[in-house]
Amino acid sequence: MRILHHLPLSPFCRKVRIVLGEKRLEFEMKVEKTWERSPAFLAMNPAGTVPVLVEDDGTVICHSQAICEHLEREYPEVNLIGESSAERAEVRRIVAWFDEKFAREVTDNLYREKMMKRFLATAEPNSHAIRAGYQNIRYHLDYIGWLAERRKFLAGERFSLADIAAAAHICTLDYLGDVPWEAYPRAHEWYAPIKSRPSFRPLLADHVPGSPPPAHYADLDF
Amino acid sequence: MRILHHLPLSPFCRKVRIVLGEKRLEFEMKVEKTWERSPAFLAMNPAGTVPVLVEDDGTVICHSQAICEHLEREYPEVNLIGESSAERAEVRRIVAWFDEKFAREVTDNLYREKMMKRFLATAEPNSHAIRAGYQNIRYHLDYIGWLAERRKFLAGERFSLADIAAAAHICTLDYLGDVPWEAYPRAHEWYAPIKSRPSFRPLLADHVPGSPPPAHYADLDF
Numbered sequence: 027m028r029i030l031h032h033l034p035l036s037p038f039c040r041k042v043r044i045v046l047g048e049k050r051l052e053f054e055m056k057v058e059k060t061w062e063r064s065p066a067f068l069a070m071n072p073a074g075t076v077p078v079l080v081e082d083d084g085t086v087i088c089h090s091q092a093i094c095e096h097l098e099r100e101y102p103e104v105n106l107i108g109e110s111s112a113e114r115a116e117v118r119r120i121v122a123w124f125d126e127k128f129a130r131e132v133t134d135n136l137y138r139e140k141m142m143k144r145f146l147a148t149a150e151p152n153s154h155a156i157r158a159g160y161q162n163i164r165y166h167l168d169y170i171g172w173l174a175e176r177r178k179f180l181a182g183e184r185f186s187l188a189d190i191a192a193a194a195h196i197c198t199l200d201y202l203g204d205v206p207w208e209a210y211p212r213a214h215e216w217y218a219p220i221k222s223r224p225s226f227r228p229l230l231a232d233h234v235p236g237s238p239p240p241a242h243y244a245d246l247d248f
Numbered sequence: 249m250r251i252l253h254h255l256p257l258s259p260f261c262r263k264v265r266i267v268l269g270e271k272r273l274e275f276e277m278k279v280e281k282t283w284e285r286s287p288a289f290l291a292m293n294p295a296g297t298v299p300v301l302v303e304d305d306g307t308v309i310c311h312s313q314a315i316c317e318h319l320e321r322e323y324p325e326v327n328l329i330g331e332s333s334a335e336r337a338e339v340r341r342i343v344a345w346f347d348e349k350f351a352r353e354v355t356d357n358l359y360r361e362k363m364m365k366r367f368l369a370t371a372e373p374n375s376h377a378i379r380a381g382y383q384n385i386r387y388h389l390d391y392i393g394w395l396a397e398r399r400k401f402l403a404g405e406r407f408s409l410a411d412i413a414a415a416a417h418i419c420t421l422d423y424l425g426d427v428p429w430e431a432y433p434r435a436h437e438w439y440a441p442i443k444s445r446p447s448f449r450p451l452l453a454d455h456v457p458g459s460p461p462p463a464h465y466a467d468l469d470f
Binding site: 085087089095099112115127169 | 293294295303307308309310311313314317318321322333334336337340341344345348349391
């Protein structure tokens, strides 16, 4: 059985879990406490990061975007990156927006400061970073709303990896209670049907011991 | 004519320039001073980053990895990402190593602190960051040497995007005089033939006004 080494709240792991779900591929999950730097895991991925996917034939694929490109090539029946060059460019542009820009401006400031620093126990959360994260998420929710007003989905007329990457980050922050939905109705309109997709359901069942999600997290009618 | 919007010393732009050269694709370059935040450029790429490639048919592709994936699909004759899943996984793993880990630990600390902050004129270079960059590059040169001892090229037996991504970062730092070659003979052995490739020649002719490279930068017998 295909194995995904992951952390439950990592948006990069969530992105891969949603893609596997959308493509209806079976997989087992193994939690990898990356901060323990296990030698067996570092031998698979010297960068020490999750997600890492191990295929049935033993092929090891590290890094969320490498995994998504691999799954798209091997299992193209459910197309998530688009057909034409222009479609693919727009999907990948928005994936990079969330996995790099949103990650740096929002996810790192909130998820990493609040959750990862607890596990790492290396430092206190930085309150300046957390304040910056709260500020920055607002302008990204504006951008989601702006796109969603002009298109059915973030990268165009069909559901794609762009929606998946964005929703993966958003749902991690939603678990922390850090998404100010009430002020961003258009972003909410885009997110609600995505949250209802079957591929999303396992994420809504995640539960980190000692850090329960807010009540609306798993509520499809939030 | 295909247009690449770029900055001469950006390793991400250099990666794309080398790929275009390896695939023997003609292109024009336009320098984009990203810190000026030109509205016309932001309309093409709202993230405001280079590289951005505009194909003859007007297709706009933002983000270096999206551009490389696009070029590999459209112009597969010169294969740079590999054939099998395992090869492709290893190439993309190493690309991500350099574009994320090396970028964060080395390039950001040296190129961004020393060069970009001059253009941005927002802040003084941070001497702690620069010291960290000097430390970190050593362990990455060790890793390059370790890989190059076991394989002909970084990701396996053939030249690939992994070598291109690594060499793009290294040559930007070499322009700054920040690569301690004398202590890393194996990394030097890997780099010397790459530096001699025709696709690399235009990079060696780059010259940023007011910041000339050290004498060995363009020397193939360095």
